[in-house]
Amino acid sequence: MQNYIKKAAQKADILLEAMPYISKFHNKTIVIKYGRSAMTDEVIKTSVIGDIAFMKMVGINPVIVHGGGPEINAQLEMAGIKPNFINGIRVTDAQTMQVVESVLSGKINKSIVSEFQKHNIKSVGISGKDGLLIEAVKTTAGDVDLGCVGEILSINPAVINSLLRDDFVPVISPVAGDKDGNTYNINADIAAVEIAISLNASKLVFLTDIEGIREQADNADSLISSISPIKALDMIKTGNIKGGMIPKTECCIKAVQNGVESVHIVNGKISHSILLEIYTKDGIGTVMEEN
Secondary structure: HHHHHHHHHHHHHHHHHHHHHHHHHOOEEEEEEEOOOOHHHHHHHHHHHHHHHHHHHHOEEEEEEEHHHEHHHHHHHOOOOOEEOOOOOEOOOHHHHHHHHHOOOOOOHHHHHHHHHHOOOOOOEEEOHHHHHHHEOOOOOOOOOOEEEEEEEEEOOOOHHHHHHOOOEEEEEEEEEEEOOOOOOOOHHHHHHHHHHOOOOOEEEEEEEEOOEOOOOOOOOOOEEEEHHHHHHHHHHHHHOOOOOOHHHHHHHHHHOOOOEEEEEEOOOOOOHHHHHHHHHOOOOEEEOOO
């Protein structure tokens, strides 16, 4: 009996710790970039969607922007199409674009919506093409033709705001269009940043496979819990931030410098990571905000 009471008291303490954060972020918009293992591992996926559903239930307005690189590669392989990358960017010819759109705007997008429905959360899956939410132009990279790869020209948040007003969770695939009806593949991190800026979001959260920014890139025990854009830029220059962390950190910097109050990098493989980051004092990842 004593053990039961002790465990119950610990749960109460956790709720009390979360209470000021629940109050602080009530009716705030938080954009969540959802990708990597948090999406492909079914156990983790169920946990993440449950956590976001909880956020919705306690008054946050979550907006989901998802990727889908591993699923796209698997579908391309099944279709006999070899993935091709130049400087980390997927070369997207017309045939590849059909697969990309089918996987992102179809399979993955609707799967996430279905998970929210299990929690009785109203959700709508859309792509950047809907309502010309994301207007894009073809990416130019010197003499290299990347095919249907796009750069964001503008964001029209009216579709998202309409869904939020009607109490839906928008789930957005990073497939964009232009006014001539062309379709483009957009980097999901960049799409999440631009959408967060357009919505004046309180927070942007990157759910990924790493715990955050490290003081020493190769030392997993050197996690930085809080960082400013200025320090992050300096760490990129000195090489402490390197490789794939450079573009993600640059995304964080752009969001903070353009009105998003804070940006978080969180390891989505950790159980309830997004709740621990947002609703506890210390969090478990890296938060970037102006000093």
